Structure formats: C-alpha cells, structure tokens
Amino acid sequence: MTLHLCSLLQLPTGSTVSIHKIEGINPILRRRLADLGVLEGVRIRLKGKGPFLGPITLECNGQLFAIRRKEASRIEVNLA
Amino acid sequence: MSAIALVGNPNTGKTSLFNTLTASYEYVGNWAGVTVEKKIGSLKNGAGKLIDLPGIYSLHPLSRDEGVAAQYLIEESPEALINIVDASQLERNLLLTLQLLEYGKPTVLGLNMIDVATARGIHVNSEVLQDRLGIPVLPLVARTGKGCKEILSLLGQSADIPPVRFKLHYGEIAEAAITSIELELQPMKDLPNHRWIALQLMEQNPVVLDFLKSRMDIRKLVKLGDACQSELQRKNLALTLPQWLRSVRMDYIRSLCLEVLDRADQKPHNLTERLDALLTHRFWGLPLFIFIMYALFKTTFDWVGGPLSDLVDGLISGPISEGANSLLGFLGASNFTHALIVDGIIAGVGGVIVFVPQIFILFLIISFLEDSGYMARVCLLMDSTMERMGLNGKAFIPFIIGFGCNVPAIMAARSIEQPKDRMLTTLLMPLMSCSARLPVYALFAAVFFPERQAFAVLSMYVLGIVFALILCKIFSWLLFKNESSVFMIELPPYRMPQIKTLSRSTWEKGKGFLRKAGTIILAGSVIIWLVSYAGPGGFDVAMDDSYLAKFGGLIAPLLAPLGFGTWQAGSTLVPGFLAKEVVVSTMNIIYHAPDTTGLENQISQVFTPLSAISFMIFILLYIPCLATVGVIKKETNSWKWTFFSMGYCLVLAYTVSFLVFQSGKLFGWS
Numbered sequence: 165m166t167l168h169l170c171s172l173l174q175l176p177t178g179s180t181v182s183i184h185k186i187e188g189i190n191p192i193l194r195r196r197l198a199d200l201g202v203l204e205g206v207r208i209r210l211k212g213k214g215p216f217l218g219p220i221t222l223e224c225n226g227q228l229f230a231i232r233r234k235e236a237s238r239i240e241v242n243l244a
Numbered sequence: 245m246s247a248i249a250l251v252g253n254p255n256t257g258k259t260s261l262f263n264t265l266t267a268s269y270e271y272v273g274n275w276a277g278v279t280v281e282k283k284i285g286s287l288k289n290g291a292g293k294l295i296d297l298p299g300i301y302s303l304h305p306l307s308r309d310e311g312v313a314a315q316y317l318i319e320e321s322p323e324a325l326i327n328i329v330d331a332s333q334l335e336r337n338l339l340l341t342l343q344l345l346e347y348g349k350p351t352v353l354g355l356n357m358i359d360v361a362t363a364r365g366i367h368v369n370s371e372v373l374q375d376r377l378g379i380p381v382l383p384l385v386a387r388t389g390k391g392c393k394e395i396l397s398l399l400g401q402s403a404d405i406p407p408v409r410f411k412l413h414y415g416e417i418a419e420a421a422i423t424s425i426e427l428e429l430q431p432m433k434d435l436p437n438h439r440w441i442a443l444q445l446m447e448q449n450p451v452v453l454d455f456l457k458s459r460m461d462i463r464k465l466v467k468l469g470d471a472c473q474s475e476l477q478r479k480n481l482a483l484t485l486p487q488w489l490r491s492v493r494m495d496y497i498r499s500l501c502l503e504v505l506d507r508a509d510q511k512p513h514n515l516t517e518r519l520d521a522l523l524t525h526r527f528w529g530l531p532l533f534i535f536i537m538y539a540l541f542k543t544t545f546d547w548v549g550g551p552l553s554d555l556v557d558g559l560i561s562g563p564i565s566e567g568a569n570s571l572l573g574f575l576g577a578s579n580f581t582h583a584l585i586v587d588g589i590i591a592g593v594g595g596v597i598v599f600v601p602q603i604f605i606l607f608l609i610i611s612f613l614e615d616s617g618y619m620a621r622v623c624l625l626m627d628s629t630m631e632r633m634g635l636n637g638k639a640f641i642p643f644i645i646g647f648g649c650n651v652p653a654i655m656a657a658r659s660i661e662q663p664k665d666r667m668l669t670t671l672l673m674p675l676m677s678c679s680a681r682l683p684v685y686a687l688f689a690a691v692f693f694p695e696r697q698a699f700a701v702l703s704m705y706v707l708g709i710v711f712a713l714i715l716c717k718i719f720s721w722l723l724f725k726n727e728s729s730v731f732m733i734e735l736p737p738y739r740m741p742q743i744k745t746l747s748r749s750t751w752e753k754g755k756g757f758l759r760k761a762g763t764i765i766l767a768g769s770v771i772i773w774l775v776s777y778a779g780p781g782g783f784d785v786a787m788d789d790s791y792l793a794k795f796g797g798l799i800a801p802l803l804a805p806l807g808f809g810t811w812q813a814g815s816t817l818v819p820g821f822l823a824k825e826v827v828v829s830t831m832n833i834i835y836h837a838p839d840t841t842g843l844e845n846q847i848s849q850v851f852t853p854l855s856a857i858s859f860m861i862f863i864l865l866y867i868p869c870l871a872t873v874g875v876i877k878k879e880t881n882s883w884k885w886t887f888f889s890m891g892y893c894l895v896l897a898y899t900v901s902f903l904v905f906q907s908g909k910l911f912g913w914s
Contacts, residue, residue: 190728190730192306192661192662192730193730193732195304195306196301196306196661196732197732198490199301199302199336200301200336200734201335201336201339203494211520212520212521212524212526213526214524214526214529214624214625214627214628215525215526215527215529215530215625215628216530216628216629217628218624218625218627218628219624219627219628219637219731219733221520221524221624221735225333225335225336226332226333227333227336227734228513228516228520228734228735228736228737229732229733229734229735230624230627230731230732230733230735231731231732232627232631232730232731235730235732
C-alpha cells in the first residue's frame with residue numbers, strides 16, 4: 165500500500181482521512197486527544213476552519229472538537 | 245449510610261441524573277466541565293447518599309476538576325458506582341468504564357441519551373452489553389427522567405447490586421507485573437482494589453502515585469513497572485507501558501462494540517451540522533456572536549426587562565410605600581421606626597428589588613446559551629483573539645458565566661487544563677461585569693442615555709472584556725513570561741433547552757440575588773440609614789451633618805479628579821465592596837428618593853453625563869466584591885494573588901476613570 169502523507173491542515177474542508185502520526189504536540193493536548201480516541205490509525209474528518217486563522221473543527225468517532233491550526237499541522241495523515 | 249458515586253465522561257448527563265435522583269439541584273449545562281466540584285445529595289428513596297463527580301475521560305487527571313474525581317475514588321470508598329455513558333459515543337465512554345470495573349466496586353451502567361442515539365440511528369443492544377460486562381445496564385434519558393425510576397429502585401437495594409467479576413487480560417508480560425505489584429501491596433490496609441491500584445500505578449496515574457508515596461516506599465513498585473515496560477519494548481509490543489495497557493483496552497472495546505452497536509442506519513447530526521455551518525462560519529460566526537450578545541442586552545433592558553422593572557418600581561413606590569406609611573401611622577410608630585422602615589429598608593432594599601426582572605431575564609438568556617451547546621462554539625470563535633492575548637478560548641465560558649456572578653465563574657475556570665491559563669482567568673474575572681453591577685448602569689443609563697440604554701450598558705460589558713484582554717496580554721508577558729497555552733474543546737451537539745431545565749437554572753442563579761436582598765443588602769441598608777440618620781450632633785440630623793457624610797467626605801477629595809468628588813458618591817463605594825448592589829441601595833437612602841424617578845431626578849442634578857460615565861466605569865472596575873475575594877483566595881490558594889487582584893482593579897479603575905473624565909473635560913464635554 166502506498167502512503168500519501170500530508171498534514172491535517174493541508175486537507176480541503178470535508179475530507180476524511182486516517183491519522184498516520186501525531187508528533188511534537190504539547191503533552192497535555194496529546195493526552196486530551198487520546199482521551200477522545202484521536203490516535204494513530206483512526207479516521208478523522210476536517211469539518212471547518214475558524215475565523216482569523218482560528219481553530220479548526222474536526223470530527224472523530226462521532227465527536228466534534230476543535231484544536232488550533234499550529235497543532236493540527238503536526239498531525240500527519242494518510243490520504244489513501 | 246451508603247454512598248454511591250456518579251462517574252462518567254464530561255457532558256454525559258451525570259448532573260441531570262443527580263438532580264432527578266436526589267431532591268437537590270446542581271448546575272447543568274451543555275459543555276464539558278460544568279461540574280467542577282464533588283456534590284453530595286440524598287437519594288429520594290432514602291437509600292443513601294449520591295455523589296456527583298466532575299466528568300473525566302480516564303482516571304488520569306489533567307485539569308483540576310478531574311483531579312477531584314480521581315482523588316475521590318482513591319481516598320474515599322463508595323459502596324457502589326453509577327457509570328453514566330453517552331449511548332451515542334459508546335466507544336470513547338467505555339474506556340473509562342473498563343477502569344471503573346477494575347476498581348472492583350458494584351457498578352451500574354447508565355446508558356444515557358438513548359434518545360439522541362436512536363435519533364441518530366445508533367442502536368445499542370443493552371442485553372449483550374450487560375452480559376459481556378457482567379453488570380446491570382439501564383437505558384436512560386436523564387434530561388426527561390426516563391429510566392430514572394428503575395435506577396432508583398435498583399439502588400434501593402444497593403446491597404443487591406452484584407459484585408463485579410469483570411477482568412481484562414493484559415497479556416503475559418503485563419499480567420506478571422500486575423501479580424508482583426499486587427504481592428507488594430498485600431500488607432497494606434485500607435487500599436481500594438489491589439489489581440486496580442497496580443494497573444493505575446503502571447499507567448503512572450499521578451494521584452495514585454502520590455497516594456501510595458505517602459504510605460509506603462514505592463521505588464520497588466516503580467521498578468517492577470519499568471521492567472515490564474522494557475520487556476514490552478524488547479518484544480516490540482509497545483513503546484510504553486501505559487500505551488500497551490491502553491491498546492489492550494481499546495482492542496477489547498472495539499470487539500465489544502462490534503457485538504453491541506448497530507450503526508447501519510447512522511445519520512449525521514443534521515441540526516448540529518446546519519447550525520454550525522452558520523454559527524461557526526469563518527466570516528459570519530463572530531458578527532453573529534456580537535449580535536446575539538446585543539440581543540441579550542436589548543431584551544434585558546429594552547424589550548422585556550425594562551418594562552417589567554417599571555411595573556415593580558410602580559408597585560414598590562406606590563402601594564407598598566404608601567401601605568407601609570399608613571400602616572406605620574396607624575400603629576403610631578415613632579419617627580425613628582417610621583424613618584428606618586420607609587427611608588432605610590424600603591428605599592434601600594426596594595431600590596435593588598426593582599432590578600429583579602432585568603436580572604432574571606439576563607439569567608434566563610444565559611441559561612439558554614448554556615444549555616444549547618453554543619457556549620463551546622463561543623470558545624472556538626474567540627480562541628484566535630484570546631491566543632494573541634496569551635490565553636485560550638476556553639476562558640470565555642467562565643467569562644460569560646461571570647456576567648451573572650463572578651463567584652461560580654471563577655469555579656468554572658477549574659476545567660481549564662493549564663495552570664497558567666486558569667490563574668489568568670481567575671485574576672481577570674473581576675473585570676467581567678456581574679449582575680450586581682447592573683443596577684448601577686441601569687440607573688445611570690436611564691438618566692443620561694434614555695434613548696440608548698441597552699447600548700450604554702452593553703458598552704460597559706464590552707469595556708470590561710477589552711480591559712481583561714489588554715491586562716491578559718500584560719500579565720501573561722510580565723508574570724508568566726508568555727508561556728504558550730493549549731486549546732482543545734469538545735463541541736457537543738446542539739439541543740433545544742427544555743422549559744423545565746431553563747426555569748430551574750434561571751431560578752437557581754436568581755435565588756442568590758434574592759437571598760442577598762434579604763440579608764446583606766437589608767443589613768447594609770439598615771446600617772447605612774443609621775449612619776445617615778445619626779451624626780456627631782445626635783439623631784435625626786440633616787443628612788449633610790451625618791456620620792455617613794463625614795465618612796464620605798474623607799474619600800471625596802480623592803475622587804474629585806474623577807468627576808464625582810461628592811461625599812454621596814464616596815460613601816457608596818465602601819459598602820459596595822460587600823456587595824455591589826448596595827451602591828444603588830445607598831444612593832436611594834442618601835437621596836431620600838421615594839421611587840426610581842425621584843432618584844433619577846436627584847442624580848441628574850448631581851452628576852453630569854461625563855461624570856456619570858466616569859462613575860459607571862469606576863463601579864465596573866474598582867474591586868472584586870467580598871464573596872469574589874473569598875473564592876479567589878480559595879482557588880489560587882494565595883493571599884499574594886488575592887491582594888494582587890484587588891490592587892490592580894483599584895489602580896485600573898482610578899486610572900481609567902481619571903483619563904476618561906479629564907480628557908472629556910479637555911474636549912469640552914461635561
């Protein structure tokens with residue numbers, strides 16, 4: 165299987181992908197994401213981008229949540 | 245008396261269930277982190293105590309409210325647990341359930357929001373779930389009370405809840421470590437389930453680690469865990485031990501969900517999708533938020549609250565005052581009693597009661613926002629602004645609650661993960677204009693800006709936020725060296741608040757105001773009237789010769805550069821520290837005003853529009869009230885920060901009022 169990797173932030177709104185790697189994220193945030201089941205291998209959907217370069221909205225396991233773009237850029241996803 | 249604890253993920257309806265199962269009422273809302281403290285109530289059927297705990301995702305706490313829940317489970321020993329799970333989010337919720345089952349106490353699983361799940365086409369087979377986990381599973385709708393009777397009757401015989409036999413196998417390597425740790429724990433008394441302790445220890449749960457550290461030497465235990473971890477790494481099974489335990493649990497949950505969940509007809513959240521497309525729109529989101537806030541104030545002052553307040557005012561100044569007058573005359577009351585009741589109590593307390601309708605309307609709208617799910621979206625919209633100021637968007641929920649009262653708002657800051665963000669939110673809270681300050685604005689706006697009352701009052705709130713943001717930047721830079729903040733917020737599905745919840749939640753907020761009217765405002769009014777009635781020359785002196793005037797006269801020169809250097813204005817500020825409402829009570833007493841119109845006339849003679857603005861700003865900023873000071877001390881656990889919050893407010897209020905008044909004068913306004 166070939167991997168098409170890019171950061172979560174580069175995706176167009178509305179796309180669903182699977183998480184390849186979460187790296188270099190603040191440990192508190194990483195724990196919070198894990199609490200919501202946002203882990204490597206999980207499907208995630210980019211719902212929307214907030215105003216003034218604000219947070220982006222994501223959906224994972226049916227749960228909606230928002231994180232900042234800086235952090236989203238450190239989530240590497242697999243387009244395939 | 246047996247104790248039963250409610251445990252579950254944030255925003256799954258624990259407090260709603262708590263309110264139904266007990267006769268008490270606690271704060272509910274639609275965001276993660278409403279409950280930040282342990283709450284205790286008595287079960288309606290007298291079967292024992294029910295303990296409501298803050299929501300947690302795992303037993304490993306990140307924020308302070310989560311620490312409360314983890315601490316409770318290890319230090320106290322409930323007879324049974326009710327684990328509330330969100331039926332539409334089963335997978336995520338079960339991760340906590342497994343850890344609770346390992347805790348080993350009899351447990352009931354409350355499958356809540358079964359209506360939401362069904363509406364979304366998610367079907368949960370509760371019989372299979374019950375069978376696999378080996379504990380009673382009860383479908384529930386806590387908001388409407390469906391299924392609560394069954395829970396209550398089950399708890400009626402809490403001894404009958406079967407003990408938990410659930411045991412997850414973590415693989416040979418981990419199981420060997422668990423067994424050796426359990427062996428080490430053997431001699432210890434009064435510990436919760438040893439297997440649970442061992443597992444939490446291996447997950448490096450800080451609460452469990454600290455608890456054990458205080459009772460024994462844990463180095464050996466930690467070594468056992470480390471050895472297990474290297475073994476797992478050597479076999480390429482996992483990078484860390486906590487990760488391994490988690491993945492075993494996740495695998496189990498996944499296979500369980502395959503059996504239990506039928507998601508064939510799953511639909512997206514249609515309402516939530518559509519509302520979010522509008523309310524969190526990248527261009528329209530913020531203007532809509534500002535519009536909603538404007539509508540909030542417009543309703544409170546112009547559309548509904550204002551006219552209602554006028555009705556109450558008519559009632560107090562008319563039938564009630566006159567009735568009291570004639571009754572006192574009929575009873576032959578002395579001049580002193582007569583004056584005390586009419587000029588002191590009715591003027592002082594009545595002057596504040598007039599604002600009850602406006603305050604209740606404000607609380608009603610805030611309750612609506614809280615229960616709808618919009619609060620979390622506000623955090624999202626405000627985050628980029630807040631980030632620039634060194635804080636995060638999550639602080640906005642406490643800020644909006646602060647518009648009602650600063651005390652619960654400071655408590656609400658507990659759900660913010662980073663200590664620095666929590667501290668900043670707490671310190672800045674006094675700048676959020678609470679409902680107690682509202683009578684002052686309402687009074688002055690009615691006198692000087694009758695056409696634009698809502699706008700004038702809204703500007704005060706906006707001013708408070710603007711100063712909070714500016715100071716946030718400064719404090720973050722000076723005191724916290726711009727330490728970065730993190731932001732993540734769960735966005736719950738929107739829902740239509742129920743009338744029952746709304747009326748209850750409005751009443752609970754407003755009750756405090758009424759209670760204050762009967763206690764601190766009443767007492768304040770009597771004392772202020774007394775010191776205005778008595779003076780160095782004896783009783784019944786002219787107001788200008790009273791003790792109150794002498795005292796106010798001491799402060800007045802300090803206030804002269806701000807435009808309100810009269811003893812009358814000066815003497816309102818000190819009692820205002822006890823409760824901000826007393827500022828208006830004091831004015832009513834000082835100006836001997838029979839009704840609001842009378843008071844407005846008096847005020848229009850003493851203040852100019854410019855000095856009125858300066859006074860309103862001063863009241864907005866000058867000091868957190870006594871109750872707020874108390875809660876700041878409690879939450880920061882430091883007198884230094886408490887005095888700091890009082891000090892910066894005073895300096896800020898003086899500076900801003902001074903600048904506004906003096907520059908206004910330069911421009912020739914007065």
